[in-house]
Amino acid sequence: MNFLFAWRYFKSKKSTNAINIISWISVIAIAVGAAALIMVLSVFNGFQSLVKSMYGDFYPDLRVMARTGKYMTLDSGQIAKLHQIHEIKDLSLVIGEKALLTNGEYQSIAVLKGVDSNYDHVVHLSRHIEQNGHYGLGVERAPLLVLGGGIASSIGADANSTVPLVVYLPNRNSSLRTDLQSAMNSYEIKEVGIFRIQEGFDNKYAFTNLNFLRYMVELPKDYYTEVAIAIKAETDLYSVKKKIQRQLGNKYVVETRFEQNQSLFTVMQMEKWIIYIILSIILIIAAFNMVGALTMLVLEKRKDIAILKALGASKKVIQRIFLTEGFLLAGLGGLMGMFIAFIVCLLQQKFHLLKLEGGSFVVDYYPVKMHVLDFLLVGLTVFLVALLAAWVPARKAATKHFSLKS
Template sequence: MKFLFAWRYFKSKKSTNVINIIAWISVIAIAVGSAALILVLSVFNGFEGLVKSMYGDFYPDLRISATHGKYMQLQPTMLQKIHQIKDIKNISLTIEEKALLVNGEYQSIVFLKGVDSNYQNVVAIPKHITDNGKYELGFKTNPAIVLGAGIANAIGADLYSTDPLTIFLPNRNSENFSNMQSAMNSFNIRETGIFRIQEDFDNKYAFTNIDFLRYMIELPSDFYSGIAISLSGDANIDKVQSSLQSLMGKNFQVQTRYQQNQGLFSVMQMEKWIIYIILSIILIIAAFNMVGALTMLILEKRKDIAVLKALGANSSFIQGIFLNEGFLLAGIGGLAGMLIAFIICFLQQKFHLLKLEGGSFVVDYYPVKMHITDFILVGITIFVVAVSAAWIPAQKAATKEFSLKSGE
């Protein structure tokens, strides 16, 4: 009954046209605000998904490393037990060490990863190798290196050159670190490929085979920096992580892909909430229009309120009518805004209408990804705004006494 009254008041012609204008302004403002929220959150989701996919190609599903120190010691029996855990698809053993890479007069500090032959089945580095290169890491006595694009540019690496690069690695057994020749081990190494994933990786990392790196830093055969693990598609990553942590013990840490780069993903989540809060201010501003529309409607319908009270309607009933009127204004605007945002996002996904300027991006258009949770969140926000905006005018309509004779 309350909603029927509210619906009739919404549709009925008002004695003063400005009431209709203010009501529709509030509807349009809420529609614009809700559409803006959905659109911006969807674009943010698109960029977030793009970044996660790039980082996902570099970081494995799970990584085991030492809780303290750079290296960990692993017995063959432990590796067998890891293989036996359900949903583990592939594992790869890795060693990581800082190195100096020299090409003639050019040089650069790199994080050199020594990986085994199974590493390409754990992460997707090979698919990011640029033209004319290949993912080839060589052998212990004939090593090869795959460089990040930023490192390749810094040292002027050329895949067509027959001149090898020279790599310098710390001599762990040296007793005289002031002498370059005794403090560092050097070896000529050929470049076979250049990968381009993301600037953070391209400017920092290079890959070679694990046997060569172990030989260069004179690391014992059962010592590693980490174990990279990929899981089957339907695996419960939290369950596998828990099983691995129980197996490995407190001297090892098992991290998911996001935990390996927790700082980045925490910042991304924080940015999303900040964007949501800022854009919600648009809806709060729209609420001021709604307050004005409802206040003027109450003045317009003061005789109706007096009649309803004379017929026995209590304050709660009167208040409910104008609360529902607020829900109508907010609901129509909110649904219209969500529909507009859905159509725009769908068209952008389908036809890539809005392009990104410049040619240095991974994609040349704004990526969008709609999440049902964003629509629910915006719907809840609109509801809260509607209640907040309609409560005071509805309360006044319920408590104020209007005269049926004079209409005042």
Template sequence: MNFLFAWRYFKAKKSTNVINIISWISIVAIAVGSAALILVLSVFNGFEGLVKSMYGDFYSDLRVSATQGKYIQPTASQLKQLHQIKSVKNFSLTVEEKALVVNGDYQSIVYLKGVDSNYYEVVSIKKNIIDNGEYSLGTKDSPSVVLGGGIANAIGADPLSTDPLTVFFPNRNANDFSNLQNATYSFDIHEAGIFRIQEDFDNKYAFTNIGFVRYMADIPENSYTAIDIKINSEENVSGAQKQVASIFGQHYKVQTRFQQNQSLFSVMQMEKWIIYIILSIILVIAAFNMVGALTMLILEKRKDIAVLKALGAHNGFIQKIFLNEGFLLAGIGGIAGMLIAFLICYAQQKYHLIKLEGGSFVVDYYPVTMRIADFLMVTATIFIVAVLASWIPARKAAVKDFSLKGNE
């Protein structure tokens, strides 16, 4: 019943036109605020998904490494137990060392990652090979290397060239580091391909077979830098992490892809929440308009309030009428804003209307990803704003004595 009164008050023509104007201003402000929230959150979701996909092509679902020191020494029994975990699709043993790659007069320091034959099934490096290259790591005696795009540009490398590159490793047993020949080991290596994923990786990493890196860096047979693990489904990562941790014990750390890049993803989440709080201020401003609109409506309907009370309406009934009036203003604005945002996001997803400036991005348009959780969060925010804006005017309308005699 009280909602019917609120709906009638909303539709009815007011004696003072300014009440209608303020009411519609508050509706438009809420619509703009809710649309802005959905749009910005969807863009953040899009960029977050884009970054995760790029990092997902380089980092494994789970990574086992040492809590102290650089190398791990997994036993045959531990590797067998790891293989028996149902949610583990595959895993790869890796070693990583710094090396100097030289091509004629050009050189670059790289993180040379030696991987086994399972690696391409664990991490999606293979699909990011560009131009005429291929994912080929060679053998211990005849190694090949896959370079990051930034490294390849720095040293002028070309997979089609027949001239080999030279890789230098430090000699850990050398006593005289002033003599370059004694202080380093060198080996000619063929460039098989170039990968491009993300600038941080492209300028830093190169891949070859694990046997070559182990031999050149004098790494013992049972020592590894890490174990990269592929999980069957993202939903199983948390459970698999616990199982893997129970196998390797406290001297090993088992990290998810998020934990391997915790600072990056934490900053992205923080930025998203800060923008959400800032844009919510628009809804707070709209709340002031709602307070004004409801206050003026109460003054206009004071005779109606007096009649209702004379007929036996209690204060709670009166209060609910104007609370519902506030919910109507906020609800109409919120639904309109979210509908507008949905249509804009859908158009951006389908037609890529808004482009990114410059040509150095992975995509040339703003990525957007709509999530039901964002719509629910914005709805909850609008509800809270409506309650806060309507409560005081509605309460005053309920407790104030509007006598029929005083309104005649």
């Protein structure tokens, strides 16, 4: 019954045309606010998905490191036990060390990672190698180098060059009194590939053969800086993390991909929620039109209210009628806004209508990804805004005395 009264009041012609106009303005305002919320949240989802995919090709699903110190020891038995965890798809052993790369008079500091042959199955670095090179690590006595695009640019490296680079690594057995030349081990190494993923990676990392780097830094057998692990699809990341932690013990720390980039993903989530709050406030401001429309409607229908009360309608019934009217206005606007946002997002996904300026990003258009939870969140937001906007006029209609002579 409440909906029938509300629907009749919404579509019926009013004595003052301004009430109809304000009602439709409030519907349009809610629609614009809801559409803006959905579209902005979808764009944030698109950027998050894009960044996660980029980082997923560099950071492993799980990473095992020493809880204290730089190096950890893992013997063949411990590695075999890790392979026995059926959720683990593949794993790679890694040694990382800061190195100096030189090309004639040009030089650059890099984090040089020595990795085994499984590494590309864990993080898929080869997907980002430039066309004039390839992914290759070589062997201990004939190592090859894959380096980031930023490092390559700073030292003038070229994957097709016949002139090798020189890598300098610290000599762990040298004393403090040793001269600089004796404190470093050097080796000529051929660059075969240049990767470009993200500026922070491209300017920092280079990759080579695991056994070569172990030999260069004179690291004992079974010493590593990390273990990179890929898990099978449709597997819960945190449950596998707990299994590995139990298997290895408290001397090791296991991190998920998100924990390896905690600050980045935290900032991205905060940005999304801040934008949601700002747009929700704009939606609340837009709802003031609805307050005005409902207040004028109460004054317009004061005789109807008096008749309903004379027929025995309680204050709660009157209040529910005008609350339903508010939900009707907001619901109509919310559904219109969600439909518009859905169509716009589909068009953006298919035709890339809105372009990114500059052309220096990974994609040249705004990435969009719609989530059902975002639609539910916006629907709940519209419901709460409607409740706040309709409460005062509905309360006034229920408590104020109206007579048929007024």
